[in-house]
Amino acid sequence: MTWASHIIVGSATAKVFGLNYILTTLGAILPDLAEMITPKRVQHRGITHSIALWLASLVLLWSTPIRDCLLGVVIGHLFMDSLTVMGVPILDENSRRITILGGRIRTASAGEFAISGIIAFVAFVMLGSFTLDASRRDWRALHDKRVIDRKEYYDNRFKVF
Numbered sequence: 716m717t718w719a720s721h722i723i724v725g726s727a728t729a730k731v732f733g734l735n736y737i738l739t740t741l742g743a744i745l746p747d748l749a750e751m752i753t754p755k756r757v758q759h760r761g762i763t764h765s766i767a768l769w770l771a772s773l774v775l776l777w778s779t780p781i782r783d784c785l786l787g788v789v790i791g792h793l794f795m796d797s798l799t800v801m802g803v804p805i806l807d808e809n810s811r812r813i814t815i816l817g818g819r820i821r822t823a824s825a826g827e828f829a830i831s832g833i834i835a836f837v838a839f840v841m842l843g844s845f846t847l848d849a850s851r852r853d854w855r856a857l858h859d860k861r862v863i864d865r866k867e868y869y870d871n872r873f874k875v876f
């Protein structure tokens with residue numbers, strides 16, 4: 716997958732799940748960055764793309780701010796790479812590789828950009844056109860209980876979606 720696709724899907728992930736944009740999008744390119752900065756040449760899509768290692772980190776660091784970055788890695792990078800012919804390894808370059816939907820996508824092909832384009836369209840255009848109030852606050856009740864003032868109530872009362 717190209718960086719463009721990882722960045723598009725990373726930012727879409729941040730949008731859909733309400734995560735930090737910078738951390739999530741950075742996570743979406745992190746496995747390839749790690750591959751570039753390691754001193755000795757590591758195999759392409761080897762240990763830097765390890766499903767087991769990244770998922771374990773995600774579980775261990777779930778309650779830290781790094782979680783957003785790791786969700787970017789898993790959804791914006793590993794998931795997208797797993798759609799390609801090469802797939803991603805379970806542990807390292809010697810282990811079995813996983814592909815999703817038969818791993819039919821070729822890097823930088825029309826198929827790749829169609830998929831990242833569709834994901835961006837759903838995240839930013841379809842979901843973006845009716846921003847869900849994730850907290851599902853009942854503004855009227857908050858006003859009656861004097862938690863918010865009249866101005867805040869009037870500003871927010873029509874924000875059902």
Ligand SMILES: [Zn+2]
Nearest residue numbers: 746747764796
């Ligand atoms: Zn990669």
